[in-house]
Amino acid sequence: MTLTEIVDIQKIRADFPVLDQEINGKKLVYFDNAATTQKPIAVINALKHYYEFDNANIHRGIHTLAERATRDFEATREAVRKFLGAASTEEIIFTSGTTNGINLVASTYGRKFIKEGDEIIISGLEHHSNIVPWQMLCEEKGITLKVIPVNDRGELDMEVYDQLLSEKVKLVSVNHVSNALGTINPVKEIIAKAHAVGAVVMIDGAQATSHLDIDVQDLDADFYAFSAHKLYGPTGVGALYGKKALLEAMPPYMGGGEMIKEVTFEKTTYNELPYKFEAGTPNIADVVALKAALEYMDSIGRDKIAAHEDMLLQYATEQLLQIEGLRMIGEAKNKVSVASFVIEGIHPQDIGVLLDNLGVAVRTGHHCTQPLMKRFNILGTTRASFAVYNTIEEVDRLIAGLHRVKKMLA
Amino acid sequence: MTINEIQDEIIEEFALFDDWADKYEYIIDMGKKLKGLPQDQKTEDNIIKGCQSQVWLNAHKEGDNLIFEADSEAVIVKGLVSMLIRVLSGHSPKEIAESELYFIDQIGMSQHLAQTRSNGLVSMVKQMKNYAIAYQLK
Numbered sequence: 001m002t003l004t005e006i007v008d009i010q011k012i013r014a015d016f017p018v019l020d021q022e023i024n025g026k027k028l029v030y031f032d033n034a035a036t037t038q039k040p041i042a043v044i045n046a047l048k049h050y051y052e053f054d055n056a057n058i059h060r061g062i063h064t065l066a067e068r069a070t071r072d073f074e075a076t077r078e079a080v081r082k083f084l085g086a087a088s089t090e091e092i093i094f095t096s097g098t099t100n101g102i103n104l105v106a107s108t109y110g111r112k113f114i115k116e117g118d119e120i121i122i123s124g125l126e127h128h129s130n131i132v133p134w135q136m137l138c139e140e141k142g143i144t145l146k147v148i149p150v151n152d153r154g155e156l157d158m159e160v161y162d163q164l165l166s167e168k169v170k171l172v173s174v175n176h177v178s179n180a181l182g183t184i185n186p187v188k189e190i191i192a193k194a195h196a197v198g199a200v201v202m203i204d205g206a207q208a209t210s211h212l213d214i215d216v217q218d219l220d221a222d223f224y225a226f227s228a229h230k231l232y233g234p235t236g237v238g239a240l241y242g243k244k245a246l247l248e249a250m251p252p253y254m255g256g257g258e259m260i261k262e263v264t265f266e267k268t269t270y271n272e273l274p275y276k277f278e279a280g281t282p283n284i285a286d287v288v289a290l291k292a293a294l295e296y297m298d299s300i301g302r303d304k305i306a307a308h309e310d311m312l313l314q315y316a317t318e319q320l321l322q323i324e325g326l327r328m329i330g331e332a333k334n335k336v337s338v339a340s341f342v343i344e345g346i347h348p349q350d351i352g353v354l355l356d357n358l359g360v361a362v363r364t365g366h367h368c369t370q371p372l373m374k375r376f377n378i379l380g381t382t383r384a385s386f387a388v389y390n391t392i393e394e395v396d397r398l399i400a401g402l403h404r405v406k407k408m409l410a
Numbered sequence: 411m412t413i414n415e416i417q418d419e420i421i422e423e424f425a426l427f428d429d430w431a432d433k434y435e436y437i438i439d440m441g442k443k444l445k446g447l448p449q450d451q452k453t454e455d456n457i458i459k460g461c462q463s464q465v466w467l468n469a470h471k472e473g474d475n476l477i478f479e480a481d482s483e484a485v486i487v488k489g490l491v492s493m494l495i496r497v498l499s500g501h502s503p504k505e506i507a508e509s510e511l512y513f514i515d516q517i518g519m520s521q522h523l524a525q526t527r528s529n530g531l532v533s534m535v536k537q538m539k540n541y542a543i544a545y546q547l548k
Contacts, residue, residue, distance in 0.1 A: 024430060347484035349462040350438075353522075354486075357430050365462040379483065380462065408435055409485060 006308040007300060013389050015040040015296075026359030029394040034179055034207060034338055034385035035363055036229045039293075043233060046292035050285045057281055059258065073284055076291040077274070080239045083294050084224060085215035090273040091247065093240045094282050098206040099129040101225025101240035102173070104277065105202050106133040108250040109223075110171065116142035118170045121161070121199075124150040124375055125178040125185070128368040130204045134173060148174070150375055154181040154330035162193065169199045176208035176224075180367040180383065181330025182313075182338025184212070188219050195220065200246065206230055210297075210387070211306055211336040216241050228286065232387075233293030237286035240277075247273050254279040305388045309337035312386040316395045323402055329381050337386035340367075343402070346409055348380045354408060355382075358401040413505055416497045417513035424517040433518070434486065441489030446481035458537060460530030463487050467534055469541040475500050476545055478538060482530075490514075490522055490531060498538055506542035511535065 013019055016038045021028050030038060050072070056065035058073050077089045086092060095101045110133075114120065120134050124147055138145045146169075148161045156174070172194040176187050191201045200222040205214065210231040216224045223246070227238040242250075252259055252270055256279035261269040270276045297305060316339045320326055325344035343351065352364035365380040366373045373380055384398055411419070427433045447456070447466050458465045463484035470477055478499040482488040497513065498506050514523055523531050 347463060349484040350486050352462075354434060357434065408431065409438060 006311060007304050007388065009308075009389070009391055012300065013391075015042070016389050017041060017044070019389060023359040023361075024357050029360040029390075029397045031384040031386065031390065031394070031398060032361045032363045033210075033387035033390075034182075034230070034383065036235065037210060037232045037387050038389065039234065040232055040296050042292045042296050043289050046289040047234060047285055050288045054288075055285070058284055059275075069284055069288075072288045072291070073282070076287050079291045079294050083209075083214065084239075084241050085217050086241050087217060088244060091241055091244050093242065093247075093274045093277040094287055095225070095238045095240050096236055096283065097227040097229070097238035098204055098225045099133075101223070101238060102130055102202065102204060103133045104240055104253045105173075105223050105225075105242070106137045108253050108277075109200070109246065110134075110137045111141070112249075112251055114141060114143055114170045117144075117168070119144045119146055119164075119166070119168045121146045121148060121164055121169055121172045121174075121194075123148040123156050123174045123185070124372055125154070125156065125181065125183060126173075126175060126369065126371075127179050127204065127206070128370070130173055130175060131371070134171075143170075144168075147371075150372065153332050154178065154183045154335075155332045156183075156185055156190075158186065158189070161190065165193055165197045165199070167197055169194070169197055171202065172199050173202040173204065175204040175206070176214075177205075177211065177336050178330070178369075178372075179207045179338075180369040180372055180381065181332065181340050182207075182335040182385070183330055183332035184208070184334040184336060187221070191220050191222075207336065207338075211309060213302060222246055228290040228293060231293055232296055233290045234286040237283045237290055239290075244273065247277070252276050252279070256280045258282075300388060308388055309386050309390075312390055312392070312395060313337040313339060315392055316384065316386070316398070319395060319399045320402075323399070323406070325406075326402075329376055329378065338383060339385070340381040340383045342378055342381055343406065346406070348382045350409055351382045351402070351405055354405045355398070355401050358397075358404065360398055360401045362398070413497055413501055413509045417511070417516075420493060420497070420513045421516045437489035437493075437519075438485050439489070440492040441482075441485040441487070444481070444488055444492040444495070445479070446488070447479055451479075452481065458530040458533045460487075460533075463530065465491060465530040465534045467537055469538070469545075471545060474502050476503050476506055476542055478541075480534065487522075487531065490519060491534065494531075494535065494538065503542040503545040507539055507546055509539075 018038045054068045056069040058070040077092050080092050081089045146164050149157045151157050177184050194201045202223040203221045205224050205226040209226040222243050224241040229235040259271050259276050259279040261271050327342050329340045348364035363383045452466045456466045456468050466481045468479045478495050480491045482491055
């Protein structure tokens with residue numbers, strides 16, 4: 001099992017300047033990719049270029065800079081459309097990230113079309129940002145929230161899902177991939193079954209888009225949200241896909257500039273899609289740079305990225321399981337490159353603090369999934385999540401680090 | 411000893427270590443040795459919730475002085491807690507309220523007090539001072 005077979009790892013690592021540094025005198029190992037990935041120089045340059053040459057407010061300017069900024073902003077919309085497999089750019093709304101996309105759907109579609117006595121289904125694998133917006137909506141409208149349970153391997157219990165579905169269910173919102181465990185959920189099946197009872201489906205794609213090929217039309221997803229910063233793009237920007245008919249029926253999210261057609265003090269008519277949902281000056285620079293991130297992934301090949309990450313996950317899992325007292329949390333058959341684990345008698349935070357001193361960055365804690373941690377009766381986990389620039393040697397550093405940590409805490 | 415004399419003493423102890431691991435092993439050792447709190451005192455009233463680990467803090471007065479007891483689930487936090495108790499516990503509420511904690515920075519552990527969300531230590535220091543202020547008013 002050699003790395004060079006799949007990707008040119010040295011070339012890729014050279015694209016990420018942040019990786020070339022020492023922490024506490026040791027070469028940085030960055031394994032917190034599920035929280036955010038590092039940015040390639042192409043993305044950093046796109047941001048720099050935008051501010052150095054093209055900065056202007058978009059859409060209504062008639063001067064050259066405004067034209068360039070608008071062209072590049074809209075070029076990203078087309079790139080995102082292609083990336084998600086959407087039918088039209090009208091279905092791509094720029095947001096500040098996944099959380100924003102979910103809140104948009106809860107506040108507009110949810111408030112307008114879901115009523116007292118109706119039901120919403122989420123799952124036990126959800127991040128807090130795919131729980132709380134629905135809880136807020138449920139509280140406001142008298143809607144019941146139901147939860148698909150998680151089995152011991154960290155997979156959704158689809159039999160219970162079948163039982164939860166009824167004509168009362170108006171919306172199902174689940175993640176495509178679990179951030180805490182890496183489980184890939186059978187979203188195509190979840191969507192088909194929800195549609196059979198007339199419910200719409202929102203997919204939280206935050207953890208999926210950097211690992212899997214997404215085709216919203218094939219999935220038949222009604223809404224799909226993701227964040228740029230988890231796929232080598234900038235922070236503070238993301239996109240929400242929504243089926244055109246649904247987006248058209250939905251009321252606007254925020255009022256302001258850009259989202260209007262005509263404003264009088266008596267009445268305002270709203271702009272057409274997707275601008276109806278993009279009030280105010282958007283995050284232009286980061287949207288422009290998002291395209292560079294998508295192009296970067298394509299330049300390596302998304303299948304190659306996935307294969308490389310799978311190789312790292314397999315190797316890491318094998319090595320981790322050899323550590324005495326270590327237990328993997330999340331052993332789903334289908335999972336992305338996330339290794340979440342606990343070590344008997346050791347608090348995850350102690351592991352994280354000591355690994356940091358050894359130059360290894362992991363995430364510890366509940367990963368914003370407190371109900372899921374409760375399900376496994378644990379305080380939290382240590383999570384190592386891998387990206388395209390990670391190496392076998394870095395996994396070895398983690399393993400050696402864990403042995404050292406165990407010794408120090410013994 | 412005054413609060414500052416104890417702080418200086420801790421700084422001197424840490425000056426002996428030139429390796430990060432020795433430093434942490436010392437803190438881990440202190441964490442393990444801290445008596446902590448009995449389960450029935452780990453109440454919701456005493457809890458200081460951090461994002462990653464929590465701290466329980468209890469205060470009572472003995473004579474003129476304020477006594478702190480505390481516990482945490484994570485041993486490194488517990489070691490840091492142990493030092494905070496060593497520095498602040500057993501002094502008058504006035505001394506505690508007016509104290510300035512500089513030893514954490516000096517021993518190179520300030521990052522543990524900077525991450526407000528992660529371990530509850532910042533809140534713990536604040537809470538210790540709040541107890542001192544409250545007891546001063548009594």
